Amino acid sequence: MSAFPLTPFVARHVGTALAGAAGLVLGVGLGAIGAVRRNRPVHSVGAVVPGALVINTPGTTGSDLFDTAAHTPLIARLSRSASWPVALPDVIGLALRIPGGGSSGRPADLLFSSTGTGRHTRYVLRFHTAATDGPLTTMFPLTGPAGNIVFRLDPEAGDCYRLSYSRNSGPWQGLGRVSLESPPEPPQRSSHPAGADDPGLRFRPIAHPPIGLAMPTWQRAARAPAYSIARYVWHS
Numbered sequence: 001m002s003a004f005p006l007t008p009f010v011a012r013h014v015g016t017a018l019a020g021a022a023g024l025v026l027g028v029g030l031g032a033i034g035a036v037r038r039n040r041p042v043h044s045v046g047a048v049v050p051g052a053l054v055i056n057t058p059g060t061t062g063s064d065l066f067d068t069a070a071h072t073p074l075i076a077r078l079s080r081s082a083s084w085p086v087a088l089p090d091v092i093g094l095a096l097r098i099p100g101g102g103s104s105g106r107p108a109d110l111l112f113s114s115t116g117t118g119r120h121t122r123y124v125l126r127f128h129t130a131a132t133d134g135p136l137t138t139m140f141p142l143t144g145p146a147g148n149i150v151f152r153l154d155p156e157a158g159d160c161y162r163l164s165y166s167r168n169s170g171p172w173q174g175l176g177r178v179s180l181e182s183p184p185e186p187p188q189r190s191s192h193p194a195g196a197d198d199p200g201l202r203f204r205p206i207a208h209p210p211i212g213l214a215m216p217t218w219q220r221a222a223r224a225p226a227y228s229i230a231r232y233v234w235h236s
Contacts, residue, residue, distance in 0.1 A: 046079030046093075048198045051180040053098055053163075059175050061165055062144030063212035065101045065108060066175055074098045076180050077201060078131055081113075089127035094136055094153065094161075095203045096178065101210055108210040109203040112136035112153055119169050122150060131155065142213040149213060153178060 053065075053072045061067055074096050081091035092114040101108030114126045115137045122137050132155040141148035147168040153161035160179045164172040206215055 062146040
């Protein structure tokens with residue numbers, strides 16, 4: 001039997017192993033930072049606010065959460081990656097938890113970061129000085145029956161973000177909006193941050209993808225050890 005049919009299989013497993021090794025190294029680094037901060041290694045200080053996911057232009061993402069018109073409550077956390085003084089540019093983060101938005105009644109967790117929006121730049125982080133400076137994307141794609149899906153948020157007036165998605169690195173297509181209840185700017189790192197935070201709130205994008213979507217194997221291999229090591233340090 002020819003060895004050629006096995007090549008894609010071997011390549012996938014080698015790629016997953018390399019991603020897992022990279023995730024382990026990243027986890028050790030994040031764990032060290034977390035041990036020094038005695039908190040999350042990144043996005044250590046944030047502001048938690050309620051909000052809503054409003055789908056008024058259903059898409060074809062492969063997830064009922066985004067392919068059906070609805071108004072769904074959510075919890076959001078605004079933060080800065082390095083959490084250094086607010087006058088300095090930083091990577092802006094917006095994490096969303098949508099109760100019941102995952103499979104079997106679990107929540108759906110999505111993590112957005114400030115990035116570009118082009119075919120390639122959507123996978124590159126950008127520094128902003130404010131949460132309203134520019135777009136945020138999920139950066140890493142989710143997979144579903146319709147292909148790879150990346151979500152995008154664009155800040156608008158009235159404490160809202162316009163929500164869109166891209167399938168297989170194609171053009172952005174509108175879905176609706178995410179509205180937040182008077183969100184403050186994500187605060188700087190401090191023992192007394194501005195805005196209400198929830199130290200016990202942990203977003204789990206690997207375990208809680210939106211219903212109908214999943215995180216690719218290589219992403220799970222890379223991100224799972226990093227998250228696990230960091231969480232162990234936070235709670236130790």
